[in-house]
Amino acid sequence: MISIKVQSEDFDISAELAALSAGNTQIGGIASFTGLVRDIAGPMATASSMTLEHYPGMTEKQLSAIAREAMERWPLDACLIIHRFGRLMPGDRIVLVATASAHREAALSSCAFLIDWLKTKAPFWKLEDDGSEQRWVAAKDSDDEAAAKWAAETRSD
């Protein structure tokens, strides 16, 4: 089961993870990664915010493709990606990636794979506002490297 959600509203992790494993008692573990907005301005500055722009249509297509690839590479029972867009504040949840499997190694590895790929493939862009000026977040080489690692690696479980 693949579930992809692109939304402006927040999500409830408990409810989402419960839905992922509902009715399937062969699932032994669920790995998840929740991305949060970090405060770029620091505690002394006026409130910072982040606005996430995305490419409606392509976003869902890319996230679905990434999820399908994870389901092929690992023995997963279910896979969930929720990504928010719009204006978010420090501490807000941005993204939830979760994978469910009979085997914990498969769940943990595929969860890392999904967040690494999502960082380099999903068409989202972050505009940071530190209270005085706006700045588009630059892509990180380390993200490209993290994603490239998975391309080089064959499945090891």
Add this chain to the structure above:
Amino acid sequence: MISIKVQSEDFDISAELAALSAGNTQIGGIASFTGLVRDIAGPMATASSMTLEHYPGMTEKQLSAIAREAMERWPLDACLIIHRFGRLMPGDRIVLVATASAHREAALSSCAFLIDWLKTKAPFWKLEDDGSEQRWVAAKDSDDEAAAKWAAETRSD
């Protein structure tokens, strides 16, 4: 921040993860692993169950030591382990491991480390009941190997 809970009652993942990052807007991500009871009896059998016995006192001591080691090996802001004991049914949550960090790689790796170590160090024992007979779950060599991997490995982030 280290939080260790050994309890018979269920836990709410949303609330636990929210508490983990509350008030710290330097946290960029939270990795978590939730272990669930698998149905050993299969869909055609009568209901199966699992009873978790543990060693009160030593359990908390071991889980705290494992969490402290994770905090030393990775740049973590917070670390949570909740482990249930008592009688559980298929689909029930057994364990929650969660780590929070500014860096997703640190959160994901340390979460895998914690669940691997917990499987070989935390004094819990599973008694399975498939509806007709009871059986103590045997330790898996693969769990020892997963834990040993971390001992051999130096920090790579």
Add this chain to the structure above:
Amino acid sequence: MKLLYFAWIRAKIGMAEEQVTLPPDVRNVGQLLDWLASRGGNYAAALKERSVVKVAVNQEYVAADHALQPGDEVALFPPVTGG
């Protein structure tokens, strides 16, 4: 052909989308970027650093030699920063 712009490429060009008719010698993605940059002004500024301009055709990533078809939806954007 429909062109879509995102993030700072959108901000620099000054619009989110436009409808264009390609000259007959613009047949692939690389030629499209050359042609857009040749319009000068905001376009030249937005497409100056060609290596950081990503292109999707019909919502799939493509390379510079990807051939364009009439009716394609072509999106130009900087490296993604989601997650």
Add this chain to the structure above:
Amino acid sequence: MKLLYFAWIRAKIGMAEEQVTLPPDVRNVGQLLDWLASRGGNYAAALKERSVVKVAVNQEYVAADHALQPGDEVALFPPVTGG
């Protein structure tokens, strides 16, 4: 000295804990296991496969050569299966 038993070692011995007074020649963990097994019956059965018997003294894992002190809390149990 307080002895604690868990999981199938508890089930085989038939009790969860007991208070014992060690003979003077039982000074470490390995000797304790030998002495318990020498009691025969349930003890011998529970400790037959010595390699799978884990020992904690005062709630820390220890090896067979660990020296015992009066007042120690000694726990015997099979390999753990939590998580």
